[in-house]
Every structure is written in C-alpha cells, then in structure tokens.
Amino acid sequence: xxxxxxxxxxxxxxxxxxxxxxxxxxxxxxxxxxxxxxxxxxxxxxxxxxxxxxxxxxxxxxxxxxxxxxxxxxxxxxxxxxxxxxxxxxxxxxxxxxxxxxxxxxxxx
Amino acid sequence: xxxxxxxxxxxxxxxxxxxxxxxxxxxxxxxxxxxxxxxxxxxxxxxxxxxxxxxxxxxxxxxxxxxxxxxxxxxxxxxxxxxxxxxxxxxxxxxxxxxxxxxxxxxxxxxxxxxxxxxxxxxxx
Numbered sequence: 562x563x564x565x566x567x568x569x570x571x572x573x574x575x576x577x578x579x580x581x582x583x584x585x586x587x588x589x590x591x592x593x594x595x596x597x598x599x600x601x602x603x604x605x606x607x608x609x610x611x612x613x614x615x616x617x618x619x620x621x622x623x624x625x626x627x628x629x630x631x632x633x634x635x636x637x638x639x640x641x642x643x644x645x646x647x648x649x650x651x652x653x654x655x656x657x658x659x660x661x662x663x664x665x666x667x668x669x670x
Numbered sequence: 671x672x673x674x675x676x677x678x679x680x681x682x683x684x685x686x687x688x689x690x691x692x693x694x695x696x697x698x699x700x701x702x703x704x705x706x707x708x709x710x711x712x713x714x715x716x717x718x719x720x721x722x723x724x725x726x727x728x729x730x731x732x733x734x735x736x737x738x739x740x741x742x743x744x745x746x747x748x749x750x751x752x753x754x755x756x757x758x759x760x761x762x763x764x765x766x767x768x769x770x771x772x773x774x775x776x777x778x779x780x781x782x783x784x785x786x787x788x789x790x791x792x793x794x795x
Contacts, residue, residue: 563714594773596781598715605765605788606707606715611781612773649715653775659731660705660779665714 564589565650565663572669578638581666583650585631589661593653595633597626600647600665609648610635637668645670672696672784674766679789682756690751690789692766699747700724703769703778706740706751707785708762716762720769720778721749727778734760756793763788 566584573579583595597610608617610626613633625636637644650663678690692704705720719730719740728740739752749766770783 593775594780598782600715605785606767606782607785608770608781608783611770611783615772617770617781617783647714651715651717653779657732658729660717660720660729660775662707662715662717 563664564654564657564661565652567648567650567663567666569664570667570669573637573640575640575642575670577640578636579640579668580637581635581648581650581668583633583635583663585633585652587631588656589631589652589654590628590633591631592655595626595628596651597624597633597635598649598651598662600649601645602647606649640670642670644668672768674768674784674786676764676766676786676789679764679791681792681794683795684757684793686756686793687752687754688756688791689753690764690766690791692749692751692786694747694749694768697768700744702771703774703780704740704742704749705767705769705779705782706749706764707767707782708760708764708791709788710759710762713762717779718764719751722777727776729776729778753791756791758793761791761793763790765789 767782770781774780
C-alpha cells in the first residue's frame, strides 16, 4: 500500500494534453515539495519536476507540475510517442521519516 | 558531466550479504547527499536509504532498517550500500542517485537529479 496515490495507467493521443494526479496527505505533500520522475523500462529514471513546479535544464516545457494542498499533478502537453513511460511522484513523509514514491502511472500514447 | 557507476550486484542466497558501490564523478561529491532507490521485478520505485554530504545524517526505509547500511567515502567519491540478511523480496535493480542542491530535506533527500545505470541484486537459493 503506497502512501502517495497515482492512477495505475493513463493514455493520450499525439498532440493532446494530459494530466497525472498524485494524492497524499498532510505529512508528505501537504508539508513538503513534490517531485516527478519519468522511467522508461530498461533505462535509469529521470527527474522531470522538482520543488512542485520547477524543471531541470534539458526537460522540455511541455512538462509542467503543480501542487495544491495535499495533491499534485503532472501535465504533459503536445504528447509525443516517446512520452510513453512510467511516471512517479515522490515526496518526503514526516510520519514515516522516509522518502516515498507513488505507485507509478504507466502512460501510453 | 555527472557520472554514477554502480557495482557489486549479483546472485546471493537468502540470509547472505552483499555490498553495492557507486563511484561518482563530475561534481563535488562531498557537497552532495546521495541516495539508493530500488525497483523489484514488476514493481514501482522504492526509496531505500539516503546519506548527507558529510555522512552525518542517514535515513532508511523501514523495510531495510537493521539490515542495510548506507555509507560514503568522500576521499574515494564513492557511496556504499551494505546489505545483510538478504531476503527474496530484496531482489531488485538498485540505483544510486545524486541529490540535487535545491531545498534538500534534512540534508539527505530532495530531487534525485542524476541516476546510475542500476545494479541487479538477486536473492535466491
């Protein structure tokens, strides 16, 4: 049972805009930044969004993040075929004293 | 260019031990917290443990507390994960990752901005 809840799967069509949600609680997202990672199976995970809504250099501005209260979301606009991947949200949890990942969302285009 | 190279994975029997190493280059190692994350077959990412830049702060997931120990040698730019009393459920690809400089939490975790290629650990008799 994961502390951060994501939909297990999502899909979209090329060019579309989609969002992936991440629901937590006051001890994690409600108190700390949320992070988003992209993981293509067989490769290493990649940081997409940090501190709720910031993009590392090299990440296209088609990816954006937001946070409100105890939930966050990742938006992907102008969908491309190479956006197919697993997407994970993450945050620190004060109660667990641990960094927790969501269960992951498998995204298909 | 930041590079993280894991080594030390392999097949081990239940109850056995293994030590993973992660050699880092391309950044000031002693200034960066480091972390280990794993992915079991068919499962999602799971944070394992993190260590601050000077090694003074360490946190670990409940699933590995008392069995796994993270450490670092800043003179060798290397972070380690000593894994004892291994169980079948520890079978996973283990990634080391560098913690980014922005808004770290307790000096140990935050954004994992660079990742190694992963090292497979298989626990089976």
